[in-house]
Amino acid sequence: MSWREDAKKRVALQAVKHVKDDFVVGLGSGSTAAYAIQELGRLIKQDGLQVMGVPSSSQAMMLAVNAGIQLTTLDEHPTLDLAIDGADEVDKALNMIKGGGGALTREKIVASAAKQVVIVADEKKLVPKLGSTFKVPVEVLGFALATVSAGIKELGGKPVLREGKGKVGAVVTDNGNYIVDVDFGPIDSPEELNLGLKFIPGVIETGLFMNIADIVYLGKQDGVIKLER
Ligand code: 5RP
Secondary structure: OOHHHHHHHHHHHHHHOOOOOOEEEEEOOOHHHHHHHHHHHHHHHHHOOOEEEEEOOHHHHHHHHHHOOEEOOOOOOOOEOEEEEOOOEEOOOOOEEOOOOOOHHHHHHHHHOEOOEEEEEEHHHEOOOOOOOOOEEEEEOHHHHHHHHHHHHHOOOEEEEOEOOOOOOEOOOOOOOEEEEEEOOOOOOHHHHHHHHHOOOOEEEEOEEOOOOOEEEEEEOOEEEEEEO
16 A cells, blocks of 8 residues: 555544544545544444444445445434545635535535535645646536636636546536636635635536635655644
């Protein structure tokens, strides 16, 4: 296993230590959150941990089913005790870019419903400014793709429709929408940009996650960095 993969696993295990009996947990998406889902499953089987999970994507749902985690919904549990998720970029203020796996809308809803949000990533995801290494994913209603793209250009972004791997054409999200990945370069005011994007009719959600993370564990080659809000 490469050091990055090992680091991802270590931070996932660290995050799962926040889970207590009878918690309802938001289950994040992506390869790092997947380690947390696996670990939760192990604790359920081996230690009798009692938890339920609300998955943030079809990927998380399938992983949770395979791990033996009882699933529930936001309708049944509109407030979650904890959410654990990954990130594509994190800054020192714990703001993030998410959506590399296309699950940004449900991830933002699930994380916003949680009393505490723990983010897990490797240290390469820590950036001085959001947008330095990763484009901003924006989920867009298909009907509005052209008008949203024009609106994004007016905000200074360069949108590119996300295309599938293993499928021709556009990626269709779990919500039946498209994703555009937008190059804004390093972003000076992510909150302002997030609001600007959300004002465009047809934008479902943005991958800019502000004031959502409470704790970020960043896996290093030789340890773990903990950032706290
Ligand atoms: C999916 C996400 C993921 O959390 C993010 O892409 C990080 O994934 P990974 O842990 O595989 O690097 O936002 O929409």
